[in-house]
Amino acid sequence: MTDRLGPPLAAPLVERLAIIGVGLIGSSIVRAARRKRAARFIAVADVSREARERAAALKLGDAVVASAAEAAADADLVILCAPVGADEALAREIGPALKKGAIVSDVGSVKGAVIAAATPYLPAGAHFVPAHPVAGTELSGPDAGFATLFVNRWCVLTPPEGTDPEAVERVRALWEALGANVETMDAARHDLVLAITSHVPHLIAYNIVGTAYDLEETTRGEVIKFSAGGFRDFTRIAASDPTMWRDVFLNNREAVLEALGRFTEDLSALQRMIRRGDGDGLFELFSRTRAIRRGIVEQGQETAAPDFGRGRAEDGNGSGGK
Amino acid sequence: MTDRLGPPLAAPLVERLAIIGVGLIGSSIVRAARRKRAARFIAVADVSREARERAAALKLGDAVVASAAEAAADADLVILCAPVGADEALAREIGPALKKGAIVSDVGSVKGAVIAAATPYLPAGAHFVPAHPVAGTELSGPDAGFATLFVNRWCVLTPPEGTDPEAVERVRALWEALGANVETMDAARHDLVLAITSHVPHLIAYNIVGTAYDLEETTRGEVIKFSAGGFRDFTRIAASDPTMWRDVFLNNREAVLEALGRFTEDLSALQRMIRRGDGDGLFELFSRTRAIRRGIVEQGQETAAPDFGRGRAEDGNGSGGK
Numbered sequence: 001m002t003d004r005l006g007p008p009l010a011a012p013l014v015e016r017l018a019i020i021g022v023g024l025i026g027s028s029i030v031r032a033a034r035r036k037r038a039a040r041f042i043a044v045a046d047v048s049r050e051a052r053e054r055a056a057a058l059k060l061g062d063a064v065v066a067s068a069a070e071a072a073a074d075a076d077l078v079i080l081c082a083p084v085g086a087d088e089a090l091a092r093e094i095g096p097a098l099k100k101g102a103i104v105s106d107v108g109s110v111k112g113a114v115i116a117a118a119t120p121y122l123p124a125g126a127h128f129v130p131a132h133p134v135a136g137t138e139l140s141g142p143d144a145g146f147a148t149l150f151v152n153r154w155c156v157l158t159p160p161e162g163t164d165p166e167a168v169e170r171v172r173a174l175w176e177a178l179g180a181n182v183e184t185m186d187a188a189r190h191d192l193v194l195a196i197t198s199h200v201p202h203l204i205a206y207n208i209v210g211t212a213y214d215l216e217e218t219t220r221g222e223v224i225k226f227s228a229g230g231f232r233d234f235t236r237i238a239a240s241d242p243t244m245w246r247d248v249f250l251n252n253r254e255a256v257l258e259a260l261g262r263f264t265e266d267l268s269a270l271q272r273m274i275r276r277g278d279g280d281g282l283f284e285l286f287s288r289t290r291a292i293r294r295g296i297v298e299q300g301q302e303t304a305a306p307d308f309g310r311g312r313a314e315d316g317n318g319s320g321g322k
Numbered sequence: 323m324t325d326r327l328g329p330p331l332a333a334p335l336v337e338r339l340a341i342i343g344v345g346l347i348g349s350s351i352v353r354a355a356r357r358k359r360a361a362r363f364i365a366v367a368d369v370s371r372e373a374r375e376r377a378a379a380l381k382l383g384d385a386v387v388a389s390a391a392e393a394a395a396d397a398d399l400v401i402l403c404a405p406v407g408a409d410e411a412l413a414r415e416i417g418p419a420l421k422k423g424a425i426v427s428d429v430g431s432v433k434g435a436v437i438a439a440a441t442p443y444l445p446a447g448a449h450f451v452p453a454h455p456v457a458g459t460e461l462s463g464p465d466a467g468f469a470t471l472f473v474n475r476w477c478v479l480t481p482p483e484g485t486d487p488e489a490v491e492r493v494r495a496l497w498e499a500l501g502a503n504v505e506t507m508d509a510a511r512h513d514l515v516l517a518i519t520s521h522v523p524h525l526i527a528y529n530i531v532g533t534a535y536d537l538e539e540t541t542r543g544e545v546i547k548f549s550a551g552g553f554r555d556f557t558r559i560a561a562s563d564p565t566m567w568r569d570v571f572l573n574n575r576e577a578v579l580e581a582l583g584r585f586t587e588d589l590s591a592l593q594r595m596i597r598r599g600d601g602d603g604l605f606e607l608f609s610r611t612r613a614i615r616r617g618i619v620e621q622g623q624e625t626a627a628p629d630f631g632r633g634r635a636e637d638g639n640g641s642g643g644k
Contacts, residue, residue: 085601109551134551137628138615144628153550183547193544196534198551203592204526205552209611211581211588212518222515224617225505228475229431229456229520230527230559232624235615237552242608249596249604259533260593264586266533270525271582274571279407282571286564289531293460293557295546302554306459306466308630 005148005179008037013173018043018075020068020090022055023241024136025107026081027145030060032178035147045071054142069097077103077170079131080118084108085247091118100125103167107133109194109244111158111187113251119160127167132156132190133180134198140241151179152300158187188255195255199248200263202237203256206245209238327470327501330359335495340365340397342390342412344377345563346458347429348403349467352382354500357469367393376464391419399492401453402428406436407569413440422447425489429455431516431566433480433509435573441482449489454478454512455502456520462563473501474622480509510577517577521570522585524559525578528567531560 017039019026044061045068072078072094108114135153155175172182212223273281296302339361341348366383367390394400394416430436457475477497494504534545595603618624
C-alpha cells in the first residue's frame with residue numbers, strides 16, 4: 001500500500017480533457033492528471049469567477065474559462081465536477097457543443113438521478129460513463145485539491161446497459177492512472193450502498209452538530225470545550241460543502257430514506273436497551289462493531305494510528321494534543 | 323498551543339499515588355506523572371493478570387499488585403481508573419484501607435452515578451474529588467496509554483458541596499501538571515453536557531456501524547470498500563472499549579435518553595426536509611454546522627489539517643491515501 005501516484009504515463013490517455021467545476025474533486029483530477037501526463041490538454045470551466053482566478057493562479061488547466069460549452073467543445077473526455085444538482089443544466093449546455101464520439105463522465109455521489117437528468121441532453125454520438133470517486137476531505141474549492149486524493153481509493157463506474165465498452169475502458173484507465181481502484185456497479189445498487197456508507201453518516205453528523213448548535217449559548221461553549229470526548233469527529237464531516245450535500249440528499253432521496261429507516265429502527269432498539277439497563281445487549285453490540293473497523297484498516301481504507309494519527313505526540317505515540 | 327508536557331516539577335505534588343486500573347487512562351496518568359515527577363511513589367493495581375504483566379514489563383508504577391486495597395493503603399491520592407461500573411465495588415474494597423486524610427478521585431465519564439455509588443463506602447476522614455479527563459483514543463489497555471494524552475485537554479472536577487477545598491486543589495494541581503486545563507462543574511450538568519458531546523456521539527457511531535454490520539454479507543464487503551465516503555470516521559469511536567461504554571450508558575441513562583431525544587427529534591425534522599425536497603432547509607443547516615468545527619479548531623481541541631491529517635500525501639497536502 002502506498003500513497004504515491006507513481007511516474008508519468010508513457011503516452012497520454014486522453015488528447016483533450018475538460019473539467020467542468022474546479023472544486024476539491026475537479027482540481028484534484030487536474031493536479032493528478034498533470035502529474036501523470038494523462039491528458040495532452042486540459043480545459044477547465046467554472047461559473048465562479050473566484051474559482052477561475054484561483055485555478056489560473058494555481059496553473060490548473062491549459063485553459064480556464066467561464067463557459068462549460070466552450071471547455072467541452074473539441075474535448076475527447078468531459079468530466080462534470082459540479083454539485084450533482086447542476087448536472088442537468090450542464091448536460092443541456094454542453095450537449096450541442098460535444099464532438100462526435102466524445103465521452104462524458106461525472107464524479108457525483110449519486111448516480112441514478114444524474115443518469116436520468118443528464119442522458120436526455122447528450123447527443124447520440126456521445127458516450128456517458130457515470131463515475132463516482134469515493135474520496136474527499138471536508139474542505140472545498142480549487143485550493144483544497146491535491147494530486148494524491150484518489151490513490152488507493154475506490155472509483156465506482158455505473159455505465160447504463162448498452163454503454164460503449166471502449167468508452168468505459170477509457171474512463172477506467174484514467175481513474176487507474178490517478179491511483180484509484182475501479183469497480184463497475186449498477187447505479188441503483190451504488191446509490192443504496194453509498195446511502196449507508198456515506199450519505200446517512202453525513203446526515204447524522206450534520207444532525208448531531210446541529211442539535212449541539214441549537215443548545216443555549218453557554219452550553220455551546222461547553223460543547224466546543226469538551227469535544228475531544230467524541231463529538232469533534234462528527235464535526236469534520238459536518239463541515240463538508242453544503243451545496244454538494246444538499247444536492248446529494250435531494251437526488252438520492254429514496255435510498256437515503258431507506259437507509260435512515262434502518263438506522264432509526266436500530267437506534268430505537270439501542271434506546272430500549274439503555275432504558276431497560278440491558279448491559280449484555282449493549283456489550284454485545286459494542287464488541288461486534290470493532291470487527292468492521294479492523295476490516296477497513298486491513299483493506300487500507302483507513303490509518304491504524306490511534307485517533308486517526310491526529311497531531312503527533314512528543315513520545316511518538318499519537319495524541320490529540322495539538 | 324503545544325503538545326509538550328514540559329519539564330519535571332521541582333517537587334512532587336503527591337507522596338504516594340495509587341492508580342486502580344491500568345488501562346488507557348490509568349497507564350497514561352502513570353506515564354505522565356513519572357515524566358513530570360508528580361508523585362514520589364506510584365502503586366498500580368489491576369484485577370487482570372495480563373494487565374499487571376504488561377504494566378510490569380512497561381515499568382508502569384513502583385509496585386504492581388492485584389489488590390486495590392493493597393495499593394490504596396498508605397496512599398495520599400487514590401485514582402479509580404476502572405470502568406465506572408466497577409467503582410462501587412472498588413470504593414467498598416479500598417474504604418477500610420484508606421489512611422486518614424486520603425484523597426480519592428476517579429476518571430469516569432459519568433459523575434452523578436459514581437458519586438452516588440462510591441460515597442457511602444468512603445470513610446469520614448477521606449475526601450472524594452470526582453474527576454473526568456476528557457481525552458482518549460479508540461485503543462485500550464496498558465500499552466495504549468501515552469504521557470501526553472491529557473495535554474491541552476479538559477479535565478472536569480465535580481466535587482460535591484462541602485468537599486474539602488484543599489483536596490480539590492490537590493487534584494487540580496495534579497491534572498494541571500499532566501497538561502490538562504481544569505474546570506469545576508456540577509455533576510448533573512457535567513453528565514448532560516457529556517451526554518451531548520460524548521455519550522450520544524458514541525451511541526450513534528456504535529449504532530450506524532451496527533446497522534452496516536447487519537446488512538447481508540455482500541453489502542458488508544462494500545461497506546468496508548467504500549468507507550472513505552464518511553463511514554470510516556464513525557468506526558473509530560465504535561472501536562472503543564465495550565465495557566467502558568456499556569457502563570457509561572447504564573450509569574448516565576437519564577441524561578443520555580434526554581440528549582438522544584433531542585437528537586431524534588432533529589433527525590425527524592431533517593428526514594421530513596429530505597422527503598419534501600426542502601433544499602433551502604438542508605442548505606441552511608449544513609452551513610450552520612461549519613461554525614462549530616471552526617470553534618473547535620480555534621480552541622485547539624482539533625487539528626485543522628484536512629481529513630484529521632490522516633496519512634501524509636507526497637505533496638504534503640494531507641490525504642487519506644495510506
